Amino acid sequence: MGFTTTWAPNADAALRLLDDNPRTYAAVFSDVVMPGMNGVELGLEIQRRAPGLPVILTSGYSHVLAQEGSHGFELLQKPYSIEDLTRVLRKAILERSEMPA
DSSP states (O other): OOOOOOOOSSHHHHHHHHHHOTTSOSOEEEESOOSSSOHHHHHHHHHHHSTTOOEEEEESOHHHHHHHOOTTOEEEESSOOHHHHHHHHHHHHHHHHTSOO
16 A cells, blocks of 8 residues: 554554654554543544644444544544555545645
């Protein structure tokens, strides 16, 4: 797909990676349901720490988002195709690059 990825085992590790290298990442892709901090909470914390960094969430559990909402994050429903993932990531990265500095 042309992307370089960095894997984090949980939200706390992802936030540490962002804090250590804030300009390295073009977008964050996270599941909504995970132990500890969920994907929505992670996205909100990323918005606080790195405003403008796109956060894309994925979930196969629509009831979770029905309870919490997506808080304006792009949501990719599972199951998704590699084409869907590529399209969503490219769109988010392009939109960020077009934002005024």
